[in-house]
Amino acid sequence: MTEEDEAAFDEFLAARSTALLRTAILVCGATPHDAEDLVQGALEKVYRHWPRIRHDNPEAYARRVVVNAAITKARRRRVIQEITFASPPDTPVESPDPGLRELLLAELGKLPARMRAVLVLRYWEDMSEAETAASLGCSVGTVKSQAARGLARIRERLGTLEGASA
Amino acid sequence: MNVEEALKEAMTSRVAGVQAPPTMGQRIRRRNRSHVVRFRTAGAALLTVAVAGAVPVYLSATSAPVAAPVGAPGGTSEPAGDDHALSGNVVPDVVGMTNDTVREVLEAAGFKVAWRKVIHEERAPGTIITQQPAAGTVAPEGSTVEITMATSGGPQPKESGQPTPAPSSEAPMPQDLGDLGDGRTFGGAHFGYLPDGLVWGKWSGKDGFGHTSYTTTWVEPGRADTGEYSVQAVVYKGKAARDRRGFAKGDPVMIHGKQGFLGSFTEGGDVAGSTPETTLTLVWFDRENLAVEIMFSPTFAEKLGGDAAAAEIQKIAEGVAVKN
Numbered sequence: 499m500t501e502e503d504e505a506a507f508d509e510f511l512a513a514r515s516t517a518l519l520r521t522a523i524l525v526c527g528a529t530p531h532d533a534e535d536l537v538q539g540a541l542e543k544v545y546r547h548w549p550r551i552r553h554d555n556p557e558a559y560a561r562r563v564v565v566n567a568a569i570t571k572a573r574r575r576r577v578i579q580e581i582t583f584a585s586p587p588d589t590p591v592e593s594p595d596p597g598l599r600e601l602l603l604a605e606l607g608k609l610p611a612r613m614r615a616v617l618v619l620r621y622w623e624d625m626s627e628a629e630t631a632a633s634l635g636c637s638v639g640t641v642k643s644q645a646a647r648g649l650a651r652i653r654e655r656l657g658t659l660e661g662a663s664a
Numbered sequence: 665m666n667v668e669e670a671l672k673e674a675m676t677s678r679v680a681g682v683q684a685p686p687t688m689g690q691r692i693r694r695r696n697r698s699h700v701v702r703f704r705t706a707g708a709a710l711l712t713v714a715v716a717g718a719v720p721v722y723l724s725a726t727s728a729p730v731a732a733p734v735g736a737p738g739g740t741s742e743p744a745g746d747d748h749a750l751s752g753n754v755v756p757d758v759v760g761m762t763n764d765t766v767r768e769v770l771e772a773a774g775f776k777v778a779w780r781k782v783i784h785e786e787r788a789p790g791t792i793i794t795q796q797p798a799a800g801t802v803a804p805e806g807s808t809v810e811i812t813m814a815t816s817g818g819p820q821p822k823e824s825g826q827p828t829p830a831p832s833s834e835a836p837m838p839q840d841l842g843d844l845g846d847g848r849t850f851g852g853a854h855f856g857y858l859p860d861g862l863v864w865g866k867w868s869g870k871d872g873f874g875h876t877s878y879t880t881t882w883v884e885p886g887r888a889d890t891g892e893y894s895v896q897a898v899v900y901k902g903k904a905a906r907d908r909r910g911f912a913k914g915d916p917v918m919i920h921g922k923q924g925f926l927g928s929f930t931e932g933g934d935v936a937g938s939t940p941e942t943t944l945t946l947v948w949f950d951r952e953n954l955a956v957e958i959m960f961s962p963t964f965a966e967k968l969g970g971d972a973a974a975a976e977i978q979k980i981a982e983g984v985a986v987k988n
Contacts, residue, residue, distance in 0.1 A: 508689050512881055512893055513869040515684035523679050530682050538688060542695045550788070602674040621668050622675040624875065653667050 503549050514557055515541070518564045524618040525568035527607050533568070540567040561633050565615055572611035598656075605652045616644040673907075676874065680911040681929065683943055686893055686961040755809060757799030763790045763813050774805040780812045787814040840870035841878060851878030851899030853956055857983025858882055859968075859976050862894055873957075874904030884964075894964040895980070900955040908955045912947055919981045924948025926974065928965075946977045950986050 515537070522533040522540075540563040544556065551559050606614055612634070619630040620641070627645075631638045753774045758766045763779075770777050787793055794812040797803050841850050847864025848855040865881035872879055877900045881893035900908045914927025928942040944960040958980050965973040 509865070509867045511684070511689050511692075512686075512865065512896070513867055513872065513879075515688050516682070517872045519684045520679035520682050523682060524675050534685070534688075537684070538691055538695060541688070542692050545692050545696055598670060599674040599677055602671055603678055606671065606675070617671065618675065621672045649667050649671075652671065656667065 499549055503552065506552055507545060507548050510552070510556055510560075511541070514560065518560060521561065521618060521623065522564050522568045524606075524622060525565055525611070525615045526572040527614075528571065532571075536567050536571055537564055540564045558632065562635065565619070565633055566635075569611040569615055572614070601656070602652065605655050609648050609651065613644045613648045616641055617648045620645050676907050677910060680874075680907060681913070683929065683945075683959070686943070686963075752802040752804045752807075755795070755797050755799055755801050755803055758792050758795050758809075758811060759799065761792050762788075763792070766792050766811060770809050770811075775803065776806065776808045778808045778810040780810060789814055839867060841868035841880070844868055844880060847880050847882060850880055851901065852954075852987045853897075853899045854985045854987070855897060855980065855983060856985060857980055858895065859980070861885075865893055871904075873898050873900060874907050876900070876902040877904040893961050895961075896959045897980075898957040898959075900957065902953050905949070905953050905955040908947065908957070909949055912949075914945065914947075917946070917948070917978065919946075919948040919978070919984075920950065922948050922950055924981065926977070944973055944977055946981055948981060954986060956981070956984055956986070 518541070519530070519533060519537050522528075522537050523530060526533060526536065528536065541560065543563050544551070544560045547559075548556070606617065609617070615634060616630060619625045619633055620627070625633065627638050627641045630641045630645075634641070755775065756769055756773050758769055761769065767777050791814045792811050793814050796810045803809070844850050844864060847866075847868075848858065850868060861884060862882040863885050865883045868878065868880040870878055877898055879896060879898040881896040884894050912925045913929070914925035917924045917926045924947060926944075926946045928944050942962060942965075944965040945957065946959075947955060947957040949955045958977055960968075960973055960977055968976055
């Protein structure tokens with residue numbers, strides 16, 4: 499790896515590591531500390547292949563590695579039924595409804611890992627269905643059905659609370 | 665608010681305070697070094713197994729009326745290499761080929777192919793690293809050549825999976841905002857004051873901190889190799905600014921008469937004392953739809969010293985002019 503490769507990798511990290519870390523937290527439901535370990539492990543793979551991939555959309559590659567690692571981790575956690583989202587930050591100044599927020603995150607945590615990943619990429623990262631499919635290595639049809647099913651499950655739960663989905 | 669939006673809002677709130685530590689590059693490199701050492705050890709063991717395994721395979725492949733090489737048990741007296749006396753084909757050398765050509769080559773030579781994959785970090789995925797029987801030996805037509813292909817631990821980028829296949833000339837790094845010159849003007853804000861000795865980090869990102877956000881860094885030229893920024897700034901606009909407002913934490917400060925918050929945060933966004941692993945962060949809300957955030961890397965803040973760092977970060981903030 500040349501010095502220029504190294505410098506480019508650092509720039510890549512400065513630009514994208516926070517976004518990748520946030521994605522990992524949402525997908526695997528781990529604490530920021532655990533998720534950081536996961537992201538470091540995933541980015542180590544990116545680093546190893548860096549000279550080859552740096553000119554070819556390294557962000558998409560990195561996101562694939564991170565999301566896959568997060569799904570794997572979430573599945574492992576699922577075995578002990580322990581998907582818990584750490585409590586959201588305090589002082590939600592203009593939160594429409596903190597209770598709703600917590601409920602949504604709790605419901606998100608109960609979804610299968612891959613379904614959750616679809617929702618995170620589609621609705622938090624604002625990726626298109628095609629981009630989401632590429633990131634997860636599945637078909638656009640799978641993204642559509644998983645997103646619809648995931649939203650339906652959350653809606654169903656919210657239905658017990660009045661006016662949650664107007 | 666529909667479920668999609670509510671979900672997005674909840675997810676944003678969940679991670680808004682999370683920042684990747686600026687030391688991540690160093691940690692990744694450290695992990696990589698220890699990994700390479702581990703792998704080399706494992707690689708040596710694997711090679712030993714492959715060589716040991718090659719003998720029986722070789723023998724079974726040549727147990728037909730084929731000349732056995734000198735030294736093979738039960739060998740005939742006929743010397744190897746007399747092609748006219750052999751009934752079989754010469755195994756081509758496929759080591760170093762890629763997985764898409766190797767089948768063709770072996771099948772053309774009259775062999776079947778058996779694949780084995782091993783994780784191998786030093787060879788490009790898809791490269792053939794071993795074969796049995798070895799190249800140049802003779803094996804009966806229709807017998808199987810077992811090849812070992814390198815694969816990586818992680819998924820590979822698929823060209824078909826790229827939303828926009830990037831031309832090789834594309835800049836490797838996000839330069840979302842183009843050449844910013846000294847980096848002081850971006851996202852509609854001008855940073856009039858920066859601590860001495862900092863230069864633009866030569867990259868910029870858009871929307872990494874929420875929809876309509878802009879970011880860049882300034883670095884110390886001598887520390888560029890360490891992968892650490894010194895100062896990072898984020899300009900939040902529109903939705904990103906409104907989201908950011910929901911998670912402001914720290915000690916209240918006033919910047920240009922507007923509400924701001926100053927604190928040292930851990931990687932998880934919790935307020936912490938000024939230890940080396942925290943990021944000194946100042947965020948203020950210049951107007952309803954605009955927020956500016958300035959962060960000092962732990963090493964930079966440590967170098968300046970706690971009080972001086974707090975003074976400098978506020979001085980930078982006071983020097984920011986927001987365009988209308």
